[in-house]
Amino acid sequence: MNRREFARTVAVLGVGSAFSSAVFARDKKHKPVATPADIGLETQMPFTGADSLRVHGATVGLPVGCAVVPERVDLSGEQAGGSGDLYTRTVKEQAAIVVAENAMKWSSLRPSIDTYDFAATDKLFACAQQFSQLVRGHNLCWHEQLPKWFATTATRQNARILLTDHIQTVAGRYAGRVHSWDVVNEAVHIPDGRPDCLRKSPWLELLGPGYIEQAFQSAAKADPQARLTYNDYDIELDTAEQVAKRGQVLMLIRRLHARGVPIHAVGIQSHLQANGPQPGAGLVQFIRDVAALGLEVYITELDVNTHSLEGGPDVQDQAVAAVYKGYLSLVLPEPNVKAVLTWGISDAHTWLNESKQPWALRPDGARQRPLPFNDNYAPAPAFYAMRNAFDYSRMPVVPNDITAPPPSQQPAGDPYAPFTVPGSPGAPQSPPHSI
Ligand code: XIL
Numbered sequence: 001m002n003r004r005e006f007a008r009t010v011a012v013l014g015v016g017s018a019f020s021s022a023v024f025a026r027d028k029k030h031k032p033v034a035t036p037a038d039i040g041l042e043t044q045m046p047f048t049g050a051d052s053l054r055v056h057g058a059t060v061g062l063p064v065g066c067a068v069v070p071e072r073v074d075l076s077g078e079q080a081g082g083s084g085d086l087y088t089r090t091v092k093e094q095a096a097i098v099v100a101e102n103a104m105k106w107s108s109l110r111p112s113i114d115t116y117d118f119a120a121t122d123k124l125f126a127c128a129q130q131f132s133q134l135v136r137g138h139n140l141c142w143h144e145q146l147p148k149w150f151a152t153t154a155t156r157q158n159a160r161i162l163l164t165d166h167i168q169t170v171a172g173r174y175a176g177r178v179h180s181w182d183v184v185n186e187a188v189h190i191p192d193g194r195p196d197c198l199r200k201s202p203w204l205e206l207l208g209p210g211y212i213e214q215a216f217q218s219a220a221k222a223d224p225q226a227r228l229t230y231n232d233y234d235i236e237l238d239t240a241e242q243v244a245k246r247g248q249v250l251m252l253i254r255r256l257h258a259r260g261v262p263i264h265a266v267g268i269q270s271h272l273q274a275n276g277p278q279p280g281a282g283l284v285q286f287i288r289d290v291a292a293l294g295l296e297v298y299i300t301e302l303d304v305n306t307h308s309l310e311g312g313p314d315v316q317d318q319a320v321a322a323v324y325k326g327y328l329s330l331v332l333p334e335p336n337v338k339a340v341l342t343w344g345i346s347d348a349h350t351w352l353n354e355s356k357q358p359w360a361l362r363p364d365g366a367r368q369r370p371l372p373f374n375d376n377y378a379p380a381p382a383f384y385a386m387r388n389a390f391d392y393s394r395m396p397v398v399p400n401d402i403t404a405p406p407p408s409q410q411p412a413g414d415p416y417a418p419f420t421v422p423g424s425p426g427a428p429q430s431p432p433h434s435i
Contacts, residue, residue: 054096096132097135136298136339156207175226197252253290269301302327308362320381348374
């Protein structure tokens, strides 16, 4: 499909979506009977195909997706004509871009110092191909989820070769097929007390601060096409702690950029909290500071934690949706924000329901509801909050071959005023037989 056909398809699908939603609330005589919200059926509104997150994202040129567990995907069912598995169907329908939640980490890929296990990651790429999805790589260098043998085997003598070989082998294997690589993850940690504010990670202890630059150089060599990303957390808020960390992350990126290190993007993890302070002006300024360096920004691990929010499922859902709405409408107007991924797709499988850490457990013992789909794979209020944010916070994609009319031909009036979609129930009727 060429660009023009794609734009047309998206436009047609968009009309279909407006039409089906409107029809839902009308009886046979075309009188509105109730809104879906009135009768509590919001979750039965269409949410797949033209109504999915991936198509709404595509309409505004934004790859939208999620972290996946490749082992859970029913690839053989899909290849045999279509899987009935809800996880598989939801990932397929909703995601235009995927990232492995754990499968690409050292602990998954490296059973021993001289072996690699690519079973899960090869499957991830096969699934992505089957579902026409982009793939993010996560991650090549991190202080966590290192294999057990690492602590006893890695030394100052072999650490450089261990790191560069790993990057060459892993990024090299999938070269040309990766949208972006999280080359270094979470390297800034002010409480460790270093003047450069870098984390005292095993990599830093073994190699010194140059390990970051080394990792980016190796990744650029192994996969010249992937956008090389620095990814970090707790840089979203305007609290004193996060303002300080965000400043240090910016300094790190500026240092790397100034030294000519191949870095193309910053990942903002975006593990947000339902209550307490929310992201604001400081984050927007950070995104613009990153843009000034010519770098993209990806929202890499979005979810909303309700561990300290009192109230039942509805209270959680509304609070979570409000955070999605506030956050996405804050960051999406920034044109260098180029991808949005949630950390999982359904509450049925999220680290916040799998972890036993105090920051994940609710005092009432209830499950968390951090993702766009609930435990039963029905869209949650967060799904609609995301979709609306894509619709309203970004400019639709305009195909190259359609030029804007000169100013004198532009219609007068408010360009942002609501307008009816031709063919939708509220639109003026076309004369009979006209096309
Ligand atoms: C988490 C996974 O979701 C868990 O399953 C695993 O046990 C621990 O790691 N920041 C990151 C991710 O960069 O890799 C982490 O993923 C979540 C925090």
